[in-house]
Amino acid sequence: MGPGPVIEVDGVGKTFVVRRRAGRVRRERVDVAAVSDLTFRVDAGEMVGYLGPNGAGKSTTIKMLIGILVPSAGRIRVCSLDPSRQRTELARRLGVVFGQRTTLWWDLPLRDSFDLLRRIYRIPAGRYQENLDQFVELLQLASFLDTPVRQLSLGQRMRGDLTAALLHDPEIVYLDEPTIGLDVVSKAAVRGFLTALNRERGTTIMLTTHDMTDIEQMCPRVLVIDHGRLGFDGRLADLRAQIGGERVLVVDLAEPWPPIDVAGTRVVEVDGPRQWLAFPAGESAAPLVAAVADRYPLVDLSIREPAIEEIITRLYTSGTSGTAGSVSTSGSVNSSGAASSPGIVDSSGARNP
Ligand SMILES: Nc1ncnc2c1ncn2[C@@H]1O[C@H](COP(=O)(O)OP(=O)(O)O)[C@@H](O)[C@H]1O
Numbered sequence: 064m065g066p067g068p069v070i071e072v073d074g075v076g077k078t079f080v081v082r083r084r085a086g087r088v089r090r091e092r093v094d095v096a097a098v099s100d101l102t103f104r105v106d107a108g109e110m111v112g113y114l115g116p117n118g119a120g121k122s123t124t125i126k127m128l129i130g131i132l133v134p135s136a137g138r139i140r141v142c143s144l145d146p147s148r149q150r151t152e153l154a155r156r157l158g159v160v161f162g163q164r165t166t167l168w169w170d171l172p173l174r175d176s177f178d179l180l181r182r183i184y185r186i187p188a189g190r191y192q193e194n195l196d197q198f199v200e201l202l203q204l205a206s207f208l209d210t211p212v213r214q215l216s217l218g219q220r221m222r223g224d225l226t227a228a229l230l231h232d233p234e235i236v237y238l239d240e241p242t243i244g245l246d247v248v249s250k251a252a253v254r255g256f257l258t259a260l261n262r263e264r265g266t267t268i269m270l271t272t273h274d275m276t277d278i279e280q281m282c283p284r285v286l287v288i289d290h291g292r293l294g295f296d297g298r299l300a301d302l303r304a305q306i307g308g309e310r311v312l313v314v315d316l317a318e319p320w321p322p323i324d325v326a327g328t329r330v331v332e333v334d335g336p337r338q339w340l341a342f343p344a345g346e347s348a349a350p351l352v353a354a355v356a357d358r359y360p361l362v363d364l365s366i367r368e369p370a371i372e373e374i375i376t377r378l379y380t381s382g383t384s385g386t387a388g389s390v391s392t393s394g395s396v397n398s399s400g401a402a403s404s405p406g407i408v409d410s411s412g413a414r415n416p
């Protein structure tokens with residue numbers, strides 16, 4: 064695809080009609096608005112994160128983009144095609160990965176699943192081999208290529224699913240929670256791989272997640288959705304600036320040390336050689352890391368991002384978001400920003416495998 068939008072979503076809504084019990088016999092029809100008045104564009108070659116808490120409407124959006132759900136309102140175009148009407152035509156140009164489901168054949172060794180896909184998509188033999196060799200190397204599949212899918216660990220299976228989604232050289236790849244349930248090492252491998260795919264092949268990638276660290280490590284642009292409505296569309300740095308709050312630098316020193324004194328940070332906890340430093344979420348961590356490394360015996364560090372629940376609460380109550388409108392927030396969330404609060408999640412993993 065040339066430059067310009069490959070995904071166009073205009074005023075899209077999706078309402079599910081559910082029947083629920085109302086009294087002993089009677090049942091009533093209830094409309095559930097999973098997605099409301101959604102509008103955004105994605106250009107060829109972009110890597111976009113679709114962030115929101117459980118039940119926000121992320122999967123519903125992805126299913127409409129693939130064409131397996133028909134919008135109740137609005138208009139979608141993907142590669143200038145209408146996904147629900149031209150689903151088969153579009154399928155060859157898409158790769159899809161659902162983190163909680165596998166598209167692989169449960170009883171077959173991974174290698175045989177791949178070979179079936181080669182035949183289904185009629186992938187030329189040379190191209191197939193080239194891709195397979197590359198993915199086997201990048202995702203380190205060699206040791207379990209001949210293992211039946213049912214015997215794979217979740218991390219191995221996800222790497223297999225990624226390969227399966229990409230063998231036919233799709234232009235656009237949708238991933239629905241690709242890191243959910245993965246261990247730290249597998250998460251890092253998946254994140255590094257997707258980033259490389261986007262940079263080196265120019266593949267357009269849209270991924271849903273409720274993990275802020277996925278966004279931090281992969282996505283220059285983020286869409287935030289809650290209760291079916293888009294609350295933010297822009298750069299991660301601008302999201303941080305808008306929501307305020309704090310991030311936390313977790314610093315491991317060579318030995319126990321008095322509280323670190325670096326301007327712009329605040330020590331919130333000390334545990335032996337480990338210290339937690341809060342800093343404004345809108346600021347870059349780089350100069351703080353440099354200052355710590357310069358003056359203290361630094362061994363290791365990681366950054367803790369605020370959890371999605373905290374971001375949503377701040378975003379939808381800050382009153383400055385353009386499209387959020389009437390969104391209500393769910394539940395109360397500790398937004399103190401302290402390292403020990405449940406509002407903070409661990410980013411742990413390294414940027415690349
Ligand atoms: N097939 C369906 N029938 C009825 N309600 C649904 C269906 N699929 C999703 N929903 C509802 O739509 C809302 C959004 O769900 P979903 O898109 O799966 O959210 P997310 O992927 O962000 O967790 C939720 O309230 C969910 O219960």
Ligand SMILES: [Mg+2]
Nearest residue numbers: 121122123239
């Ligand atoms: Mg989902």
